[in-house]
Amino acid sequence: MKHLLSAADLSRDDAILVLDTAAELAAVTDRSVKKLPTLRGRTVVNLFFEDSTRTRISFEVAAKRLSADVINFAAKGSSVSKGESLKDTALTLEAMGADAVVIRHGSSGAPHRLATAGWIGGSVVNAGDGTHEHPTQALLDAFTMRRHLRDGAGDLDGLRVAIVGDILHSRVARSNVLLLRTLGAHVTLVAPPTLMPYGVESWPCDVSYDIDRVLPGVDAVMMLRVQAERMHAAYFPSTLEYSRLYGLDARRMGLLPPHAIVMHPGPMNRGMEISADVADSSRAVMVEQVANGVSVRMAVLYLLLGGMKEEI
Numbered sequence: 099m100k101h102l103l104s105a106a107d108l109s110r111d112d113a114i115l116v117l118d119t120a121a122e123l124a125a126v127t128d129r130s131v132k133k134l135p136t137l138r139g140r141t142v143v144n145l146f147f148e149d150s151t152r153t154r155i156s157f158e159v160a161a162k163r164l165s166a167d168v169i170n171f172a173a174k175g176s177s178v179s180k181g182e183s184l185k186d187t188a189l190t191l192e193a194m195g196a197d198a199v200v201i202r203h204g205s206s207g208a209p210h211r212l213a214t215a216g217w218i219g220g221s222v223v224n225a226g227d228g229t230h231e232h233p234t235q236a237l238l239d240a241f242t243m244r245r246h247l248r249d250g251a252g253d254l255d256g257l258r259v260a261i262v263g264d265i266l267h268s269r270v271a272r273s274n275v276l277l278l279r280t281l282g283a284h285v286t287l288v289a290p291p292t293l294m295p296y297g298v299e300s301w302p303c304d305v306s307y308d309i310d311r312v313l314p315g316v317d318a319v320m321m322l323r324v325q326a327e328r329m330h331a332a333y334f335p336s337t338l339e340y341s342r343l344y345g346l347d348a349r350r351m352g353l354l355p356p357h358a359i360v361m362h363p364g365p366m367n368r369g370m371e372i373s374a375d376v377a378d379s380s381r382a383v384m385v386e387q388v389a390n391g392v393s394v395r396m397a398v399l400y401l402l403l404g405g406m407k408e409e410i
């Protein structure tokens with residue numbers, strides 16, 4: 099495989115190879131010297147047209163731990179703010195010899211365009227495109243679930259996962275539904291009707307509007323941020339009403355089975371989709387999700403750029 103654009107690009111075997119490779123690479127992260135020579139001399143460009151904290155830093159750390167040269171390109175402060183097109187930006191990166199371009203863009207489909215238009219020769223990794231997909235987030239989430247709920251090996255067969263909140267605007271939800279299904283898990287989406295995507299009936303998952311009925315039957319619950327920046331209309335009456343009906347607070351967390359974990363891709367709106375005490379509780383694995391993101395992104399770059407196995 100040359101690019102990673104969608105979670106649907108991954109077969110079960112591909113996904114398990116990424117997770118297994120990430121597990122091997124995670125061991126490197128525990129050493130005092132965290133660097134491998136695997137991608138020495140290769141260039142990875144982080145091309146971020148949208149704001150990001152975790153994802154951009156995570157890709158940067160991942161590439162650096164594999165000894166790649168990393169160029170961080172933020173649209174703000176670049177010629178993009180002077181009106182330069184994606185094509186001209188891509189041709190510039192190509193002229194600089196990028197072996198991989200990690201792209202986050204506000205338009206759904208931008209990474210696909212970059213990968214297929216013939217502007218660049220390297221690999222393209224989708225780091226979030228509009229409301230479409232975020233495949234490496236789904237991989238790090240699967241990695242985190244596998245560690246906590248499946249002894250860190252194999253697939254996620256039979257695992258039950260609830261994804262709760264602003265599904266309509268969430269690329270994290272779509273990629274997770276696709277990958278979790280590939281790995282054998284069963285997903286229930288929970289949201290107010292206004293934040294459920296059109297055509298969700300055709301997604302490979304169940305749909306519910308009642309979080310209290312879903313929580314007792316799941317192994318993991320993933321809370322999503324209410325993405326106000328993508329909302330150009332009122333989708334719910336008030337913040338208070340949203341958190342009362344769909345937020346995860348201590349009472350609701352008590353409905354989960356004792357082994358279940360609480361996840362969130364970040365950034366969190368504390369007090370909105372998740373209460374501060376739940377976010378800080380021992381069942382919340384957000385910090386681990388971030389750490390696992392580095393291992394998973396190392397695995398993706400390593401596999402796409404053809405690192406040498408024996409160097410791990």
Ligand code: NCD
Pocket residue numbers: 152153226232235269270322323325363364365
């Ligand atoms: C998510 C994103 O940007 O899609 N965050 C992330 O990558 N960790 C979710 C969000 O912004 O709410």
